[in-house]
Structures are given as C-alpha cells and as structure tokens.
Amino acid sequence: MSKEITARAVDYSQWYNDLIIKGELADYSAVRGCMVIKPYGFGLWENMRDVLDKMFKDTGHVNAYFPLFVPKSLFEAEEKNAEGFAKECAVVTHYRLKNDPDNPGKLIVDPEAKLEEELVVRPTSEAIIWNTYKNWIQSYRDLPILINQWANVVRWEMRTRLFLRTAEFLWQEGHTAHATQEEAVEETVKMLHVYADFVENYMALPVIKGVKSANERFAGAVDTYCIEAMMQDGKALQAGTSHFLGQNFAKAFDVRFSDKDNNYDYVWATSWGVSTRLIGALVMAHSDDEGLILPPRIAPLQVVIVPIYKGEEQKAMIDEKVAAVVAELKAKGIRVKYDDTDNARPGWKFAEWEKKGVPVRLTFGARDIVNGIVEIARRDTSEKQNHNLEGLVGTIEQLLEDIQQNMFNKAKTFRDENIRSVDSWDEFMKTLEEQSGFISAHWDGTPETEEKIKELSKATIRCIPLDNPQEEGKCILTGNPSKERVLFARSY
C-alpha cells in the first residue's frame, strides 16, 4: 500500500486526489458523490468555520437553523431559482420502508407511505427561509434580519470530486432581509469583503473580487459578487459568492413590510455562502509533490515534534525537554503534537507529517539535545535550521507568521504572473492553451458572445473585477466595442 503522492507533472488530477486521501483529509464513501470528512480534514474545517463564524458575528449576524427539506411547492415558487436547481436535487418521496415479502431480511420502499407532496433536500435555502421570513416581517422595525446558517446541502452533480464538487457538502449560507435596496447591496458587498479577508488572511490565498456576468449569476439573483482564486494549474476556482437578490424572493413569497409612513414595499434580500469546497482550493493552491502545505492560522496542527533516540534513557531525557516546550507552546495557543509513537521510524514520521502539511516540524535528537539544540523544519520551503532550546518558542511563533505570509506571497506572485492581457482571439486561444492562467480581455457585454467564447474555448468569464479600470477596446470575439476588460479562465 503505497503512501506516495503522484507528482503534479505526472497527473495533476491524481495528485489532488492523493493529497486528500493520503493527507487524510477525506475518504470516499459508499454513497455516490458523497465523501467522509476525516478527523484531520474536519479539524481544518472547524478552524475555518470558527474564524468565519466570528467574522459573521462581528458584523452583526446571528446563527439559526432551517429545515433540511423544502416542499416542492415552495421550491418552485421562485422560478429562476427552481429552474437552476431542479436538475440536480435529491427528492424524498416516501417516509417508510417495509420488509420485502420476497426477500427475508431485505427492505423495500413501502408504496403506501408515499408523501402527498415531495420534499426536496435543500440545494440552498432561499425558498424555505423566505417562506419563514414572511411570518417574521411586518414592519420596518422587524428589519434588517441578519441570519446565517451552518448546514449540509445536496446538489446531485453528475461528476463529483472530493471537496471541489460533492453531492452533499457542508457550508454556511447567510440570508439577510432589508428595508432598502441600498442597504441590501451594501450587505452583499460587505460580506464579499469578509470572504476575501478570510481567504487571503487565513487561507493565504489571494483572490480577485468581482461581479459575475449574467450567464454565471446565481439562479434567482440580480447580481452575484464573487471572489476568484487561481490554482497551481492556472485554472480558476470560485471561492465564495455573495448575492444581491433584489426583491425576487420577497415577491415569490409575498414578503412585504410597512415603512415609517405606512407604505408597503417588498423586502430586499441577500444571500452569501462558502463551503467545504474552500478546502479543495486550499489543497490545490498550496500543496507540493510531498503532500499538503497548510497555512498556520487554520492548520489543525501547527507544530509536530518528532524524537530521535535509542533506548528508554534517551527517550526519557527527550520527553522531559519536549514536555516543557509543549507546555510553553500550548500556553501561547499554538496547536502542537508530540509524535512519540513507537511503531514508526523518524523518517517515516517526517514523511507522514509532510504529507499532512504541518507547518513546522521540530526534531528532538538525543545527540543534539544534550547540547540544547533542536532542528526546526518548515514545511513551506523545506528549509531546516538548528536552534537553541532557549528562545525556541519565540522563534516558532514568529516562524508561523512568516510561513503564513510566505505562503500568501508565493501564491500571489504566481497568480499575478499568470494574469495576461490579450487583445485578439488568436492570442486568447494561444495563451489559454499554452500558458493557462487568467486572461484579461475585452468582451462586448452580451450573453451570446460569452456563451460562444465558452463553447470555443471552455473558458468562462470569472468576473468583472470591482473597481475595474474603464478603457475603450474591442471584443476579442466579435470586435464590437467594449468599455472594460473582464477576466476569463477555465475553472473548477
């Protein structure tokens, strides 16, 4: 049973799967397209969730929980939303199994337990939530509602990939209700910035903030804002979206409020979400052929300590030194593990923790420790240095910050080097084929042209960046006039 990671250059896609499976983030399951998030992967998600949850609360949001199921009649109320998700939703039709009369020990669906109305397993919760908000909102005094939910959702995707695209995934979905369009747009943009802040400062992944073109908009949104990240193969990954929903859901569910002057109007809405897909982005953006490289701020383990010794006496001496360092690290809030299991050699442990992307490894060797020396290895650059036990914890604290920053810088340099401006169709196709990355190019602004470009190149408009410089130009495909460049890329 090989524990080796396939090299990126050999098979990029297999490299990604190996990172997940052999890094023990997740495992396949018996359910088509669904995965098991293993303890190490879930620890990562917990750290991400906790940071995000605090950010949401700091911006005035509270958590709540809405039902998993959406009755079909509610699901279809907002037409575009329904159309967008109808083709990929799991549907509960029965509420009971019974013994199979022909096969003892086997069960069959009880035909007598058919639901009067089918239930859709939520692919997103706008419908069930706005149907609820209807009862909560009468007057402007009931607004705004700033609610977030951490939940599982199901989208029956035909082609699935661990973390990036699974039938069931975990996410958070914010659903806010406002008295004015202005306030709702402000909320939409605010949450986009929260996402960008999180992804850049915790996941060490630079993003481009922008607005989606009409073709790429969330089903039911007036405007979809997004953050786009670049993976190591140059492809784009949408890392989070924040939707200005206008009054679409308020109209579909008849949610009106009276303002101070007793005038009635429909409520304005936003929704925004990020999911376990972010783990896929994290893995694909930072890792190397040895395994995962996790940013210190969210890594489940920040420091691992491996002892090298012969015999119980040396072990006891190391244990004592390690205990002191571990206590000091923990007091600083640093997540540390002492890997003193006796069933593997140090070299095997080194490889194992490299695979798992632990930012810092300390080696306590019996020979060096008598001189007060330990070895520090950083995962991001593979650099090693000897360091005195004295002052060690301070150095590690600083090193974790350096690694965090270095990972961001490296990803940003790569990203910036791989955004290219092109001004013709030939150049566009050539760049896409030969260099991948993002392409900044003029587009005539029509959905038809965008669709045609997608057909011809498999690249889509990832976003129209916020604060995009305005310049005169010609659409790379049609030659029609254009006022700004947009970002194209192939994407996950």
Added chain:
Amino acid sequence: MSKEITARAVDYSQWYNDLIIKGELADYSAVRGCMVIKPYGFGLWENMRDVLDKMFKDTGHVNAYFPLFVPKSLFEAEEKNAEGFAKECAVVTHYRLKNDPDNPGKLIVDPEAKLEEELVVRPTSEAIIWNTYKNWIQSYRDLPILINQWANVVRWEMRTRLFLRTAEFLWQEGHTAHATQEEAVEETVKMLHVYADFVENYMALPVIKGVKSANERFAGAVDTYCIEAMMQDGKALQAGTSHFLGQNFAKAFDVRFSDKDNNYDYVWATSWGVSTRLIGALVMAHSDDEGLILPPRIAPLQVVIVPIYKGEEQKAMIDEKVAAVVAELKAKGIRVKYDDTDNARPGWKFAEWEKKGVPVRLTFGARDIVNGIVEIARRDTSEKQNHNLEGLVGTIEQLLEDIQQNMFNKAKTFRDENIRSVDSWDEFMKTLEEQSGFISAHWDGTPETEEKIKELSKATIRCIPLDNPQEEGKCILTGNPSKERVLFARSY
C-alpha cells in the same frame, strides 16, 4: 396578537408550546414535523454544543463528518437496527425534478431520474459509519477510534412536538471502535457520566443514570445506558443515551482486526448521543407561567439592562453608566445586552426578557442612578434588590452562580419528592394517576410483564438505576420474585 403564556395549570401542553414560540426559541415550518430554530434558540444550542464539544475533546474524541444518506443495502445490514428505524425513515428515490408539461411553472419528479438504489436519510449513522470503519481498521494499532459527529438526522415520527420530537433534529453522535469488550463498556459508561455532568452542571437538571430494560433498548445495542430527567408534570424525559453495541455492527459490516498475536476478532462498538431534544427538557423542567427560566451557564444572554428615563439628557447619563458596566461584565466573559430600543416601554421590556428567561435583569432608572443605585432582578425567584453601582459586577458574577445552583436544587428537590416506592399494583396505578412522578417498584424482569404494565398504565421502565440496591421483592404485576426495584414513569 397576544404574547401571553398559557398557565401550566390551564393547559400544560399549550404552556410548553407558548414558551417555545413566545420565548422565540423556535417556530413552526412549512415542512411537516420540522421546526425552525430561531436565533435565540440556536444561541442556546450553540452554548450547549460548545460545552459538550469541549467535554468530548477533553475525553479524547475528535469530530468528523459522514454522509447524510445511507444506501438501503447498508441500512438493512444490521437487522435489528434496520427494523427499529425502517418504519420512520425519509427515503430519497429520485435525483431530479423537471417541468410539468401540464402545468407551466410547476415541477414534477422526473421518472427517468430514479435512483438505482434508494437512499435513506440517516435516522442515525451506525450503518454508514461502520461501513466506513471497515476500511480504516485492520490491526489493533488502528484502535480505538473515538469519533463524534455533529449532524442533522431525520426520523419520520407521526406525532411531533417542538424540540421534543421533530422529524428532523440536530444532535451529536459518538461512534467508537475498540479492541476489547471491556474497553467498549468503559467508554459507554464514561460518556454516560459526561452527559450526566453536562445536564446537571450546565442545564441545572438532575438526572438518574441507569440501564434500559430490553424493551427500551436502542435497536442494535447490547445495552443502552441512559440519563432520565423529571419534568414539572412528573413525566420522565430521556435526556441522553450511551449504547454498548457489542460486536453487532462489526459483524454486520465484517469489521475485524488482528491483535498483537495476529488473532482476528470483530471490533467492539459504542455509540452515544444527545440532541436538540435537550432544549425541550430544559424548557419543561425550569420554566414558569411568565416564561422561560434559563440556567446562567448556557443562557444566550445572562444579563439584560433596561433603562428608565425621560428625555435625551437622562438617557445620555444612563448610557454612560451602562457602558462602563457592560464593558466590565464583558471583560468577565458575561453575556450582556443593553436593551435601549426606543419602541417599547420598560414594563413591556421586563415582560419580554422574563419570557425569554434571561437570568438577571438590571434596571438603570434615572432617579436612582444619580444616587449610584440600580435594581437587580433575578429571573428564577423573581426577587429584586437595589444595589450600589460600586461592586455591582462582583455581585452579578456571584448571583449567576447562585441562580445556577438554585435552579439545580429546586429541580432536584422536586424530583426527589416525586419518586415514590410502591409495592402493589393498586398503589402503582393510584400513584401514577394522582401524583405522577417516578415510581420505584419491583418487576419480575421479563419483557412480557413490562409490556403488559405499559399497556395497562402507559408507564414504562425508565431505567434500572446504576448502583441499584439489591433487595428481595415481588413484581407489582405478577407477584413473581424480583431482586431490585426499577424506575417506572410515563414519559415524553
């Protein structure tokens, strides 16, 4: 729209529903038997979850996440478990909706998108988890596995009640795997004690620890341990269960391991869970006719401050004093809200926060505050006292502890007063009808007698208490010999 709570004496069941709805813990939803957990209720659940999660981690467990769906063939593998849950499970049969050709704008289930194998929405996760553990366990070195999962589950109950019995509910389920029976039993009991610790010390609710009789055992368990709490109407509520599963699931999913001597054996299992049902217990055990009474340690808000003033000048003076107290309370980690909304009178606010069960209310009145005096009202006893601003925070800190302790003591006194020993069938029925509560009585140990008692009295054996004194006696129904008393009660 009345905001009043129905009195317990008038309609106990309506009182309970009023507490939930008017205390804003939850709301009904458009989905049969499913509820919406509102922000205030979810805040309570978050506090409970965070304490429990820390307890689980402190006892060596880690979190993970397993799929929502269980393929039917896995679901039926452990026969008793399948039989126990088959009658109440939501079944996904299709993965797509399509436009209804006869009704524009409506959707129907696409008959062409029928799943080859139906998926059961997990009512509990033993099946999917043990099917996964099979791949993770080869040798004793892979054991123990100590995993917990926070998740939603679905049980299609015919009669539902907010929190106590809902089709979908939130819970945690621990699933552990062990090399020996001894270790698994130890784990089962350890987690029972963790639950008892949590319910008693955080929810202020005394519990009786015990073992279920065979009739009341979890489907698929060898032994079910439980904690039982008494509600204000004397009925029992099962507050948590911890199951010793023996090798049942290991055998159903063929999960074997090799020990140090290379002998193969099936793995030993436990599972244990508590759910949002605990909120129902909390509400029903402590509340009064004015509303909820929440224990300080898990209350979403511990202190609410209401100002009484006329005019902006008085308001500004109060704001300043409040700001200092709020800052000091927050620095102590106390959850506090300053309710200075201008759309309600103080009396209305008092009633509102009483309904929501906030443990301590402070009133900052303009007249008293000039003398440095505020009023402290405690929710549990309704007592009020004036207090100097000086030393206020220290008093509140102590008061919160007193309230926590007082709530527990009150519930314990009530519980202890309502456990009665009876020695005959007539006495049993009379006690049940006239006094409710728990009844300690002899039972001949047979499932048949237990079933008969249930039929005749609607009371069940809640548990055989741990460390139960052994004494000779006669079964209250059959007169057959018995060696110990067991606890009977009607239950939720």
